[in-house]
Amino acid sequence: MRIAEIEVTRKPRTDAELNRRHLIAVARAAFADEGLDLPMREIARRAGLGIATVHRHFPARTDLVTAALAELVAECRGEMQASLDEPDPWRALSGAVHSFAEHRLHDRGLNQALFGSHPAAAAFAVDRREQASAMEQLVDRARESGAVRPDITAADVRVCLSAIASFRLAHSATHLHRLVELLLIGLAADDRTSPETSARRQAIP
């Protein structure tokens, strides 16, 4: 009796645990490909499970979304840390923007949750604040070192990220990369454009 009270979290049946992981994997792939608006029934169908099973593991829709996105968000946090560790201020900032865009390119659902008005976004409020604060550091360093123009603020970079996140043509790598390039030029100081850009400019007579 007392043991039962202490052991609140009972070990779940192994098949149930397998189904849970399988569901997260399927949902993660599906959300990445087609966004967060996929019906629960469709996730269940692709996982080869019943709809009730999905709701047993994830009572509400947002629970499934947050579970599917959790490790991706952690991954983002790692990349942001890498940018903070980069010694060159411009490479740090532009690298963070690029890796943000890259996620957007490969995972349609992620930024929908991180930046959109999606209900599931609430679960990642803490991560969003962390990322915003880290990005602020990157911008400050870049401004102080003269890598970006003196009037550039964290708000400007937030505008850039939001533009990248909401970009409708983001499935096209060409278009997305062009947008990132144009925005980075907009941020950079006149003598400190991105390496790719300066290379291209030199090639043009």
Place this chain on the structure above:
Amino acid sequence: MRIAEIEVTRKPRTDAELNRRHLIAVARAAFADEGLDLPMREIARRAGLGIATVHRHFPARTDLVTAALAELVAECRGEMQASLDEPDPWRALSGAVHSFAEHRLHDRGLNQALFGSHPAAAAFAVDRREQASAMEQLVDRARESGAVRPDITAADVRVCLSAIASFRLAHSATHLHRLVELLLIGLAADDRTSPETSARRQAIP
């Protein structure tokens, strides 16, 4: 009998015509404020009419959307013509981009129809082609006159417009204008780094 056949378009009852115009006005305001996804029932409610009346005047949802947006689209065409008439190539291009952004700021539904994947967009395919071709002229002129960098193409400007159209923070004038500014800097030639400096070089021989 034969007269009835010839007179295919009969004059509608005056109250019906009034309701039709009222519906378009209500729908236009509603779509501008809250986007094109508003339910038909909500439009009917705001107009003080029954849902069946809405469907009599506009059999399908897209019919109402296109009717509500028709004069706005015509307005856009007029503004684009004004840009084509502007002698300064940079002012012409940046003006077109700015006025595009301004529409986005004041009408949430318009660019949703013009640039988004919304079903109603099909009705404005002709207008979109016209606008795209006009924009191409503006870009060509700007490139030839040296107002934008030599590698800038119409595709780049399309990327910019799409980014503006899909920008999620577009309800905030500050953020939207900042985005436009950053993008224009990304397009502009080095000696023309901000819209303000364009005043320096008014006339292009």
Place this chain on the structure above:
DNA sequence: ATGGATGTGGAGCAGGTGTTCCGTATCAGG
């Protein structure tokens, strides 16, 4: 004014969503 053409309103249909219920199948400790 009046009667038939024209227009209206709201209930109802069809299709789609998230979520719940409950009989049945499956696992795991005895």
Place this chain on the structure above:
DNA sequence: CCTGATACGGAACACCTGCTCCACATCCAT
């Protein structure tokens, strides 16, 4: 094995959407 707790599947519910049907109201030419 066998048996009870655990988990599953799919039908069903509640809600929302665009759209239709039809009895009733309104207009306007006669």
